[in-house]
Amino acid sequence: MSDKPARPARAIKLNVLNEPKESYTGGKSSLCPGCGHDQISNVIISAAWENGIEPHRVAKMSGIGCSSKTPAYYLGQSHGFNTVHGRMPSVTTGAYAINKDLLYIGVSGDGDSASIGIGQLIHAIRRNMDMVYIVENNGVYGLTKGQYSATADIGSKKKKGEPNKTQPIDLCALAINLGCTFVARSFSGSKKQLGSLLKAAMSHKGFALIDVISPCVTFNNNDESMRSYGYVKENEITLHMTDYIPHFNPVEEIEVPEGHFRDIELHDGSTIRLETISAEHDPGNAVAALTALHEAESNQKHVTGLLYFDNTKPSLAEDMGLVDIPLVDIPNEDLRPNRETLDKINAALHG
Amino acid sequence: METIANDFTINIATANGTGSQSANLILLQSLFEMGVPVSGKNMFPSNISGLPTWYIVRLSDNGYQAPGNRTHIQVLLNPATWDEDLASLEPGSVVIWNENAKMEMNRDDVISYPVPMSALARKINPKIAKLVTNIIYVGVLAELLGIDQEELEAAVAKQFKGKATAVELNITALGLGRDYFKENLSKNDPYIVEKRVIEKPQFFIEGNEAAALGCLFGGVQMLAWYPITPSSSLAEGIINYIPQLRTDDDGNATCAVIQAEDELAAAGMVLGAGWAGGRGMTATSGPGISLMQEFIGLGYFAEIPSVFWDVNRVGPSTGLPTRTQQSDITLLYEGSHGDTQHIVLIPGTVEECFEFGWRAFDYSERYQTPVFGLSDLDLGMNRWACEGFEYPDQAMDRGKVVRERDVFEAFEEFGRYLDVDGDGIPYRTLPGSGMDPILYRGTGHNPKGVYSEKPDDYFELMQRLRRKIDGARDDLPAPILREEDECEVGIIYLGSMENTIQEIDDILEATGIKVSQCRVRALPLHSGVEEFIRRHKTTIVLEINRDGQMYGILRKELPNDLITKIRSVAYSDGVPPRAGIYAKLILETLKEGDN
Numbered sequence A: 001m002s003d004k005p006a007r008p009a010r011a012i013k014l015n016v017l018n019e020p021k022e023s024y025t026g027g028k029s030s031l032c033p034g035c036g037h038d039q040i041s042n043v044i045i046s047a048a049w050e051n052g053i054e055p056h057r058v059a060k061m062s063g064i065g066c067s068s069k070t071p072a073y074y075l076g077q078s079h080g081f082n083t084v085h086g087r088m089p090s091v092t093t094g095a096y097a098i099n100k101d102l103l104y105i106g107v108s109g110d111g112d113s114a115s116i117g118i119g120q121l122i123h124a125i126r127r128n129m130d131m132v133y134i135v136e137n138n139g140v141y142g143l144t145k146g147q148y149s150a151t152a153d154i155g156s157k158k159k160k161g162e163p164n165k166t167q168p169i170d171l172c173a174l175a176i177n178l179g180c181t182f183v184a185r186s187f188s189g190s191k192k193q194l195g196s197l198l199k200a201a202m203s204h205k206g207f208a209l210i211d212v213i214s215p216c217v218t219f220n221n222n223d224e225s226m227r228s229y230g231y232v233k234e235n236e237i238t239l240h241m242t243d244y245i246p247h248f249n250p251v252e253e254i255e256v257p258e259g260h261f262r263d264i265e266l267h268d269g270s271t272i273r274l275e276t277i278s279a280e281h282d283p284g285n286a287v288a289a290l291t292a293l294h295e296a297e298s299n300q301k302h303v304t305g306l307l308y309f310d311n312t313k314p315s316l317a318e319d320m321g322l323v324d325i326p327l328v329d330i331p332n333e334d335l336r337p338n339r340e341t342l343d344k345i346n347a348a349l350h351g
Numbered sequence B: 001m002e003t004i005a006n007d008f009t010i011n012i013a014t015a016n017g018t019g020s021q022s023a024n025l026i027l028l029q030s031l032f033e034m035g036v037p038v039s040g041k042n043m044f045p046s047n048i049s050g051l052p053t054w055y056i057v058r059l060s061d062n063g064y065q066a067p068g069n070r071t072h073i074q075v076l077l078n079p080a081t082w083d084e085d086l087a088s089l090e091p092g093s094v095v096i097w098n099e100n101a102k103m104e105m106n107r108d109d110v111i112s113y114p115v116p117m118s119a120l121a122r123k124i125n126p127k128i129a130k131l132v133t134n135i136i137y138v139g140v141l142a143e144l145l146g147i148d149q150e151e152l153e154a155a156v157a158k159q160f161k162g163k164a165t166a167v168e169l170n171i172t173a174l175g176l177g178r179d180y181f182k183e184n185l186s187k188n189d190p191y192i193v194e195k196r197v198i199e200k201p202q203f204f205i206e207g208n209e210a211a212a213l214g215c216l217f218g219g220v221q222m223l224a225w226y227p228i229t230p231s232s233s234l235a236e237g238i239i240n241y242i243p244q245l246r247t248d249d250d251g252n253a254t255c256a257v258i259q260a261e262d263e264l265a266a267a268g269m270v271l272g273a274g275w276a277g278g279r280g281m282t283a284t285s286g287p288g289i290s291l292m293q294e295f296i297g298l299g300y301f302a303e304i305p306s307v308f309w310d311v312n313r314v315g316p317s318t319g320l321p322t323r324t325q326q327s328d329i330t331l332l333y334e335g336s337h338g339d340t341q342h343i344v345l346i347p348g349t350v351e352e353c354f355e356f357g358w359r360a361f362d363y364s365e366r367y368q369t370p371v372f373g374l375s376d377l378d379l380g381m382n383r384w385a386c387e388g389f390e391y392p393d394q395a396m397d398r399g400k401v402v403r404e405r406d407v408f409e410a411f412e413e414f415g416r417y418l419d420v421d422g423d424g425i426p427y428r429t430l431p432g433s434g435m436d437p438i439l440y441r442g443t444g445h446n447p448k449g450v451y452s453e454k455p456d457d458y459f460e461l462m463q464r465l466r467r468k469i470d471g472a473r474d475d476l477p478a479p480i481l482r483e484e485d486e487c488e489v490g491i492i493y494l495g496s497m498e499n500t501i502q503e504i505d506d507i508l509e510a511t512g513i514k515v516s517q518c519r520v521r522a523l524p525l526h527s528g529v530e531e532f533i534r535r536h537k538t539t540i541v542l543e544i545n546r547d548g549q550m551y552g553i554l555r556k557e558l559p560n561d562l563i564t565k566i567r568s569v570a571y572s573d574g575v576p577p578r579a580g581i582y583a584k585l586i587l588e589t590l591k592e593g594d595n
Helices: A034-051 A066-073 A086-098 A108-116 A118-127 A173-179 A191-202 A229-235 A288-300 A339-349 B022-031 B083-088 B117-124 B128-145 B149-159 B166-184 B207-217 B232-245 B265-276 B286-302 B329-334 B350-368 B377-381 B405-410 B455-470 B497-510 B527-535 B549-557 B579-594
Strands: A058-062 A079-081 A103-109 A131-139 A183-186 A207-213 A236-238 A240-245 A261-265 A271-276 A302-309 B009-016 B039-042 B054-059 B073-076 B094-098 B111-115 B203-206 B222-225 B258-259 B280-284 B306-314 B321-325 B343-345 B370-376 B383-386 B438-441 B478-484 B489-494 B515-520 B540-544 B565-571
Touching: A034 A066, A034 A131, A034 A207, A034 B203, A058 A066, A066 A079, A066 A103, A079 B222, A079 B515, A086 A103, A086 A118, A086 A131, A086 B222, A086 B258, A086 B370, A086 B497, A103 A108, A103 A229, A103 B009, A103 B515, A108 A118, A108 A131, A108 A173, A118 A131, A118 A173, A118 A207, A118 B265, A131 A191, A131 B497, A131 B540, A173 A183, A173 A261, A173 A288, A173 A302, A183 A191, A183 B222, A191 A302, A191 B203, A191 B222, A229 A236, A229 A302, A236 B128, A240 A302, A240 B083, A261 B073, A261 B489, A271 A302, A302 B073, A339 B203, A339 B329, B009 B022, B009 B083, B009 B128, B022 B054, B022 B128, B022 B383, B039 B383, B073 B128, B083 B350, B094 B128, B111 B286, B117 B128, B117 B166, B128 B149, B149 B166, B166 B343, B207 B232, B207 B306, B207 B350, B207 B377, B222 B232, B232 B258, B232 B280, B232 B377, B258 B329, B265 B280, B265 B286, B265 B306, B280 B455, B286 B329, B286 B370, B306 B350, B306 B377, B321 B377, B329 B370, B329 B549, B343 B350, B350 B370, B350 B377, B350 B383, B370 B497, B377 B497, B438 B489, B455 B515, B489 B497, B489 B527, B489 B549, B497 B515, B497 B527, B497 B579, B515 B527, B540 B549, B540 B579, B549 B565
Parallel strands: A058 A079, A058 A103, A079 B438, A103 A131, A131 A207, A183 A207, A236 A302, B009 B073, B073 B094, B094 B111, B222 B258, B222 B280, B280 B306, B306 B370, B343 B370, B489 B515, B489 B540, B540 B565
Antiparallel strands: A183 A302, A240 A271, A261 A271, B009 B054, B039 B054, B203 B383, B306 B321, B478 B515
16 A cells, blocks of 8 residues: 555546546657657557547558557557568468458558568559558658668668669659549658548548658658658648548537638548638549659649548458458358268269 | 270470460360379470460279379371470370471371361461360370260360350360361270279369468468469469458458568568468468578567468579479478578478468468478469368367456466467467567567567577477378388378379389378477388389488487488489389389498
């Protein structure tokens, strides 16, 4: 027994499932202090909590790299799989085929997604598998101590070495061209925007890619880097203000903005509200999205927001033509055909 | 002339893509239905159309299924290989040749039957003369050898699945071939076909189709695959049977099929399925297994049930993609970097392709590890006689999965990699269950599944993994033994060599050497293999590769006093094993041992 007097009970904030936020946290991060990835982990925790996701119904997937270590730092009640370099999409695909009812949140890096695993990313997009795919994009390889990745911008210079001369791969442009059904870019420093986009991605049916510029404080946060905190803050073009209105919240309670806005209804009944800042961006228009990306790149800027959205395509679960219940829940006797069926097969083969 | 019934080999030389495969299968099927023990080997190129193909039909009342040691009847249609095929024949061989091929018959020491096959085919329909030419030689062979018209017609109906126009066309062409021989040639050779009483009815089936059925009866829930010869027909077999075997009345399936972007992705999907608690598999060949190595190691280290079928073709590299070999043994057994050891099931018959098809999932979930099926092109893509498949004699074994919370709570201590039972096999919970949620990883981990680089954690983990797989040895399919009383010479062999071993045995016995047979059916090796070697004075390890891979495994694992008792006979030229070649090599090896 403690001798200390009992402290007065503190009100704990609960979400729609009556869960405290602690139900969504994970282990202590071992990344560098100030790493953009830790901010993203915090946004994942908040988004899952605010969205009222049952914590054990999430599957945390990742590849290899600094970013891929982060599933240990959030959603401690969820199973996860830290797979091999660049191959998280295929492992997720197999898991999804067996249990389509889990919420798959994949975290990857620019080495993982734009180099070694670009093929798997492309094909996961093609299949329109239901998953949230977050790229924690800092333009460098961290664990191997600071080599450029395939997303490093031309002319950008990391802490050590020469400026990058190789054409970068823009994962958002790639995804739009592939017909990805949810494509967004954000910045780990933009907590509110990232939170709204992430919650919307969780409510989406199909493949949701969020490319998050997430500065590497150790190898790529110097002034000459185009992915440093300072540079991104100065050179970010925000397409629109984003708000997320969950399906369990009546819309009336949300403050309606004064200017022009566009509401997009998501698969689970939630809404993402895009408030126009200067010029209006139509996320249903792939060409407009590509133009925005192209112009930003030409001007050495980063454009953020919901770039592209399409809710008309079937997702992989529908395409596979499977029974309604997840395959993992099918009892053994329904998986193995009975003896009479084998007798029939034998008889047919005997002709 | 004395006749030779049901003991000869027919070699049919055509070009691929000309429809010769249908004609050859009709020939094979009609002989089979007459009760003649017969086997067919398709020696096809890696090509869509126009390259040389040989089809070898062996009739053998002894039941020998290997391609024979020589050709008795040569059918010549392909100008590209004409001279070579003709030159390789022994004097007295029969040659049925297309008179319209604009090629010469330059042998006078063979029995020659010229037939204007193209001209006859054009009579039926000039537009499809090329296709019809093939069925004409079947008609000629039928008349020459005495194949029942009724069986031929039944085989045609089966081949073309009753499509009336195709059936009619082919039967007409068969008749033209028959009539031409009857009216223009006279039989001048000893070879005939005799009907045999069929004691147990059999059907023909390819190993890949048998394995596909086995997988479906094993409850496969996800097939991820990337097309590669010679395994594609295994995956396609599963796909073709899903509507019949694994689909409900509303047309919804209980098995997902994903055609992956490459073999790496296919392997990743298999692991994902196993991680999520399902039965996932892929079918591939050596090049695919090479690409899957990284995931195979992850499956071993993170202990994920996963099933991989390797239909072995000739390596290394692209090798001979349409030829057969047993050269992936060590690739599978010791697959991936680091210290690993994997369970490999090695069927030798189509019945075992079916049986190991379902058993692979049980082993994989029981031991929570990748399990390989090792077939080969010969077994997988050629047709073999089968009496029928036996229903699984064991219920599905889903392994140590904790599904209910009260069971979970009853554990004094739970850790994903904790060896509770002392058999090296830990307990697992499934994603979505909320029980013992851990982040699975390919990095070092402690019994709780938490990242660890501690020397003791790593050492203990690796020891447990070895204990786990070692523990499977005598649980896996035992070797099939056929032993002589003398126990002089033993032969250890595996897989599709099953179809040649008896002929090898008979050749050796004719020279006065009695041999015992031990067919290995799984890795790691069953204790019965060691005992077999101990009982015999000398044991030959016979395999279809260059380096003696199974021999290497035995040398590594046998106790020192037995190593000197084994000898390697390894040979591979891409062709299914011909008994004469292997018997000769065994004799030479035994002789060397005597000196």
